[in-house]
Amino acid sequence: MEKLLELKHVALTYQTKTDEVKAVKDLSFTLDQGEFISVIGPSGCGKTTILSLIAGLMKPTHGEIFVAKANAQFGYMLQKDQLFPWRTIEKNIYLPLEIKKKCDAEHKSYALELLQKYGLGEFRKNYPSQLSGGMRQRAALIRTLALNPDILLLDEPFSALDYQTRLSVCDDVYHIIKHEGKSTILVTHDISEAISLADKIIVLSQRPCFVKYIHKIDLGGRTPLERREHPEFGKWFEKLWKELNE
Amino acid sequence: MKKDKTKEFSADHIKYLGKLRKKTALVWALGLGILAAALLLWQLLADTGVFDVFITSSPKRIVVTIADLIKNDNLFYHIGVTLYETVLGFLIAVVLGTFIALLLWWSDVLRRVFEPYLIVLNALPKIALGPIIIVWCGSGSKSIVLMAVLIGLIVTIINMLSGFLATDKDKILLMRSMGATKFQILRKLVIPGTMKTFVSTLKIDVGMAWIGSVMGEYMVSKAGLGYLIVYGGQVFKLDLVMAATVVLCLLATLMYLVVAAVEKILIKN
Known part of the structure; x- marks a missing residue:
């Protein structure tokens, strides 16, 4: 597998008025082309910070982050869909194009194609408020994919949805990501979600976080929903649960 | 997801809409009624000399002015x-x-x-x-x-x-x-x-x-x-x-x- 991203002993300390906060102590792992990594850790351990570091929104205090491709594009997806309510779905997915000044016919038609392909074509002229939570999250993913990013960074993208919707959107998102052949890092506190999606799971410690364990997950080429039925699933859950709480 | 305006409403829905309309009408009637009553009372008190129009004026005089x-x-x-x-x-x-x-x-x-x-x-x-x-x-x-x-x-x-x-x-x-x-x-x-x-x-x-x-x-x-x-x-x-x-x-x-x-x-x- 081709290595796409590598973190080498990354550490981050940030300053506040009253304190010096050690958020990340020592992070090393790699992301291969087409791989899906789930990062789990106790709440408040600095999972979101890791994504900000990788996306280049923060500079690490120590260590290095290598990206194999020069000018690699990152696609960042957050907990809530963050669609702009005053824009139609179509205009929402054009937002990254506008920002990168690539709002030409070619890029637009690529984004529109994604919208069509993933079943939101007929809603392109609708406003986000007219869509269900699951559809909105799908629209948010398409916005993330609109610039054809090399690496997807997902920050608990399903946790704002109710349980039923979460399962189906999770399936949905998995299919889209695999279909588009994207490499992905997902941070979550939901162990089942991590197992049902990932090729590799990274378990973090309490803050300041370091990598406690790295596990390869091989439950066959199944969808997230099918994985949840797999006999190994429960064992993994138990194992990870223990590791998180030890 | 726009509503089809030509769609037939059920009897219950029509009843509900009627109720809404009645409420709106009531609000308007009360609102305007209060204004009319206040003006009428003002005029009445001015006409009967309870109010000194020199100080209070009256709706009629305001219109004339x-x-x-x-x-x-x-x-x-x-x-x-x-x-x-x-x-x-x-x-x-x-x-x-x-x-x-x-x-x-x-x-x-x-x-x-x-x-x-x-x-x-x-x-x-x-x-x-x-x-x-x-x-x-x-x-x-x-x-x-x-x-x-x-x-x-x-x-x-x-x-x-x-x-x-x-x-x-x-x-x-x-x-x-x-x-x-x-x-x-x-x-x-x-x-x-x-x-x-x-x-x-x-x-x-x-x-x-x-x-x-x-x-x-x-x-x-x-x-x-x-x-x-x-x-x-x-x-x-x-x-x-x-x-x-x-x-x-x-x-x-x-x-x-x-x-x-x-x-x-x-x-x-």
């Missing part, structure tokens, strides 16, 4: 003067205030430098600046416009700035992750995201501009509705005071309706 003003005293000239001062004061306060709020949003340092000034200026009763304004700007409509601007400006800055600052942090993070510049964040997120605040600020500013212009006319003026009111008070012509006040009410309502129409254009979703 307004008709008189139109015929003899050029009411529309006075309306024009006040309207000019109010609208100009309103526009300057809105444009300048929003612009200053933008600058303060942009620069953290500027914001921290000017925050105490804003707080003090907001607390200061602007009417206290009246004498200074008159000495500096003379007794023309310039002073009155300035008064209207001063009253609206600080409120506009404070309102708009807190609107800008309330922009969702996650949306800013999202924009930054896309590589947006600060200017792009401003143009594509912060400004369109504060349209609701902007409209509510406009509504407040309409009121502020009227306060400013009428107060300005109380201080120093040769024409305008505020002038008519003060003049009427000085010569004890309460009919004139009441008539000018009624006209003022109508104009303020009209301007509010204009802002409400602007709201419909600015806020679609």
